[in-house]
Amino acid sequence: MLDTHLKHTVITNPISKTAYYTLGVRAWDASLPNPACGDTLAKLFMNEDAQMIWQEFKDDLKPNASNASRHAIIDRQLAEALSDHADAQVVIIGVGFDTRAFRIKGGRWIEVDEPAIIGYKETKLPASKAPNPLTRIPIEFARDSLSDSLSSFSTKTTTHIILEGVLMYLNQADRLRLIAALQEIFPHHIVYCDLMRRSFFERYSKKIHGKILSLGATFADISEHPENLFLGNQYKPLSCVSIPLSAAEHGNLGIPIFVVRYFFKTLRDGYSNWRFEFRR
Numbered sequence: 439m440l441d442t443h444l445k446h447t448v449i450t451n452p453i454s455k456t457a458y459y460t461l462g463v464r465a466w467d468a469s470l471p472n473p474a475c476g477d478t479l480a481k482l483f484m485n486e487d488a489q490m491i492w493q494e495f496k497d498d499l500k501p502n503a504s505n506a507s508r509h510a511i512i513d514r515q516l517a518e519a520l521s522d523h524a525d526a527q528v529v530i531i532g533v534g535f536d537t538r539a540f541r542i543k544g545g546r547w548i549e550v551d552e553p554a555i556i557g558y559k560e561t562k563l564p565a566s567k568a569p570n571p572l573t574r575i576p577i578e579f580a581r582d583s584l585s586d587s588l589s590s591f592s593t594k595t596t597t598h599i600i601l602e603g604v605l606m607y608l609n610q611a612d613r614l615r616l617i618a619a620l621q622e623i624f625p626h627h628i629v630y631c632d633l634m635r636r637s638f639f640e641r642y643s644k645k646i647h648g649k650i651l652s653l654g655a656t657f658a659d660i661s662e663h664p665e666n667l668f669l670g671n672q673y674k675p676l677s678c679v680s681i682p683l684s685a686a687e688h689g690n691l692g693i694p695i696f697v698v699r700y701f702f703k704t705l706r707d708g709y710s711n712w713r714f715e716f717r718r
């Protein structure tokens with residue numbers, strides 16, 4: 439186990455430890471000469487716990503490059519959406535150490551995560567210092583109701599919901615509960631999420647998943663058509679962007695673009711960032 443005795447945070451939900459991994463990716467990416475994402479605030483959170491976890495993942499260059507590109511794709515999509523509607527609400531569920539509320543212009547931001555993550559985040563980068571309005575909501579996902587926590591933010595205007603690096607950890611019943619809560623609270627919303635196909639998982643993710651297992655977390659209910667969660671529940675697909683292809687285009691994947699585009703179909707199409715729109 440990599441795991442259990444983190445020095446600086448008491449983490450009861452094992453999925454939360456994976457937030458240190460994606461944090462480490464962004465701190466590493468920001469240190470590169472040509473970063474994909476360039477989150478220069480990430481290093482603020484790199485305490486001993488984060489360093490310890492990052493040591494285990496730091497040599498997995500392809501997954502790390504993809505992870506940084508995953509974040510960069512959503513950065514670009516959100517920046518574009520907010521450039522037209524600076525007042526739009528953005529809700530990030532399972533926010534981890536995401537610093538978008540500080541880096542992207544516009545938006546009224548709501549960050550939701552476990553108390554251990556939100557509490558630590560607040561000590562290093564307080565919500566009050568954000569250039570955009572930012573509210574942080576601590577929630578114990580296993581115990582508290584997401585609907586109750588978010589109900590006061592219900593609005594008829596478009597809400598942007600970020601579910602990044604989250605859905606693969608939830609079983610199908612929890613995913614359905616999550617989107618039911620979103621549909622109840624936000625009559626018009628756009629979900630931004632990453633979805634992994636089973637074929638991609640089998641071929642490319644076993645090693646990284648082994649390390650995730652050693653943190654105490656696990657991917658759940660992995661299917662070949664994860665988009666059906668949304669397509670079967672009144673969402674309209676807006677976009678689907680290949681994460682590995684974006685990383686190759688950026689030059690960080692270590693595989694030529696044409697190889698990903700024309701020869702490695704499972705790699706190209708197996709892990710993507712999607713946007714889905716719901717309107718009641």
Ligand SMILES: C[S@@+](CC[C@H](N)C(=O)[O-])C[C@H]1O[C@@H](n2cnc3c(N)ncnc32)[C@H](O)[C@@H]1O
Nearest residue numbers: 453454456457460531532533534579602603604
């Ligand atoms: C891999 S991290 C991703 C963090 C962040 N979104 C990012 O991309 O860096 C997974 C996050 O999901 C959160 N989480 C744990 N259980 C959850 C649940 N039931 N619903 C939503 N998020 C959850 C964890 O606390 C953790 O911050």
